[in-house]
Amino acid sequence: MKCLRKKALKFMVEVIREEEKKLRSCRRTSGLLIVDKPAGWTSHDIVAKLRRHLGVRKIGHAGTLDPDATGLLPLCVGQAARITEYLMDIPKAYRVRLKFGEETDTDDASGRVIRKTEISGITEEQVRSALNLFSGEIQQVPPLFSAVRKHGRRLYEYARKGEDVCREPRAVTIYEIREVECRLPEISFWVRCSRGTYMRSLCRDIGRVMGMSAHMSRLRRTESASFTEKDAHPLSEITAMNPDDVTALLVPMDVPLSHFIPVVVRSDRIQKIRYGQPLDQEDLAGMPDSWQTGRLCRLYGEDGDFLSIGRLDRSPSGVPNVHPKKVFCQDEKIALLDSSDMLKSNRQKE
Incomplete structure (x- = not known):
C-alpha cells in the first residue's frame, strides 16, 4: 500500500512539474506585440505571418x-487575446491625407472614381471651417467596402457582387482634429476618434x-x-528576430x-477567483478609494501577478464585492498551488 502511495505521489510530482513548464511557457508567450504595419498587408496577413513565425496559435x-x-497594429498574443474586446473601446488616433476633386467607390485611393468636381476657389479658411463641423458626436455612414454587417453579411460582400445596400448612419465621436496642413488639392490632419470611426x-x-x-489618399x-508610434516595432524587424527573442x-x-x-x-483567497466566486472585503488586501458599481478592475495577487479582470459590484444587502470576469494564466498557478498543498499533506501523513 505504501509502495502504491509513493508511486502515486511520484506521478503527481511529474504532472505538477510538467504543468509548471506549461505555465512558464504561457507567461513567456502572452502579452501585446505592437506592430508598425507596412502598406500592402491586411491585418489578417500580419496575424497569420506572426502565428507561423512565433509558433503561437492564439493571436488577435x-x-x-x-x-x-x-x-500601429497591436497584436494580442497568447492569453492576451482574451482582452481584445477591452482594447477596442480605447480611442484611436490617425494621420490622414485627403484629396479633393474625386470621390471613389471605396472612399480611398484604391477605388474606382465615381464622381469628379472642380476644386478651384477653395481656401484654407473654408477647409478649417468644414473640419470644425466634425467635432464631438456625429452620424457617419460606413463605406460600402467595409466589414460592417448588414442582414448577416459584411458590406464588402454586397459591394463585390455589385449589390447596393442601404447603410444606416452610426453614432461615432471625433474627440480632436489638429495639425491641419493645406497643400491643395490635398490636405492632411491628425484626428483622435472613437471605436468604429471610418x-x-x-x-x-x-x-x-x-x-x-x-477621398482619403493616405x-x-x-x-x-x-x-503610440514609439512603442511600435516594424514587421520586418520582428520577423528577422529569433522567435524566442520576440518575447522580449x-x-x-x-x-x-x-x-x-x-x-x-x-x-x-485567490482560489475563489479560479471558481468565479465573488470576492468580499475580507478577501481583499485593500479597498479602492471609490467604489463605483459596474466599473471594471484589475485583480492582482499580493506578489504582483495579474490574475483577472473583475467587476465592482454589491451584494443584495449592499455590501461591496468583486466578481471575476476573465481569469488568465494564473488560474493554472492556483491549481498548482492546490496540488502542491495536497502533496505536502500526503507526505506529512506518511
Whole structure:
C-alpha cells in the first residue's frame, strides 16, 4: 500500500512539474506585440505571418487596418487575446491625407472614381471651417467596402457582387482634429476618434459638406490601445528576430488596462477567483478609494501577478464585492498551488 502511495505521489510530482513548464511557457508567450504595419498587408496577413513565425496559435488584433494603411497594429498574443474586446473601446488616433476633386467607390485611393468636381476657389479658411463641423458626436455612414454587417453579411460582400445596400448612419465621436496642413488639392490632419470611426467616410463627408468630391489618399494610425508610434516595432524587424527573442518585445497584458481600478487579493483567497466566486472585503488586501458599481478592475495577487479582470459590484444587502470576469494564466498557478498543498499533506501523513 505504501509502495502504491509513493508511486502515486511520484506521478503527481511529474504532472505538477510538467504543468509548471506549461505555465512558464504561457507567461513567456502572452502579452501585446505592437506592430508598425507596412502598406500592402491586411491585418489578417500580419496575424497569420506572426502565428507561423512565433509558433503561437492564439493571436488577435485590436482593430483592423486597411491594406494600404500603415501604423500601429497591436497584436494580442497568447492569453492576451482574451482582452481584445477591452482594447477596442480605447480611442484611436490617425494621420490622414485627403484629396479633393474625386470621390471613389471605396472612399480611398484604391477605388474606382465615381464622381469628379472642380476644386478651384477653395481656401484654407473654408477647409478649417468644414473640419470644425466634425467635432464631438456625429452620424457617419460606413463605406460600402467595409466589414460592417448588414442582414448577416459584411458590406464588402454586397459591394463585390455589385449589390447596393442601404447603410444606416452610426453614432461615432471625433474627440480632436489638429495639425491641419493645406497643400491643395490635398490636405492632411491628425484626428483622435472613437471605436468604429471610418477615416474614409470622414474624408468623403468633409468633401460633401464643402460641395465637392473627396477621398482619403493616405492613412497612418498613430495611437491605438493606449500605445503610440514609439512603442511600435516594424514587421520586418520582428520577423528577422529569433522567435524566442520576440518575447522580449511583448508588453504585459495589464499595461493597456491602466484605466481599470487595481485591486489586490489576499494570497490565501485567490482560489475563489479560479471558481468565479465573488470576492468580499475580507478577501481583499485593500479597498479602492471609490467604489463605483459596474466599473471594471484589475485583480492582482499580493506578489504582483495579474490574475483577472473583475467587476465592482454589491451584494443584495449592499455590501461591496468583486466578481471575476476573465481569469488568465494564473488560474493554472492556483491549481498548482492546490496540488502542491495536497502533496505536502500526503507526505506529512506518511
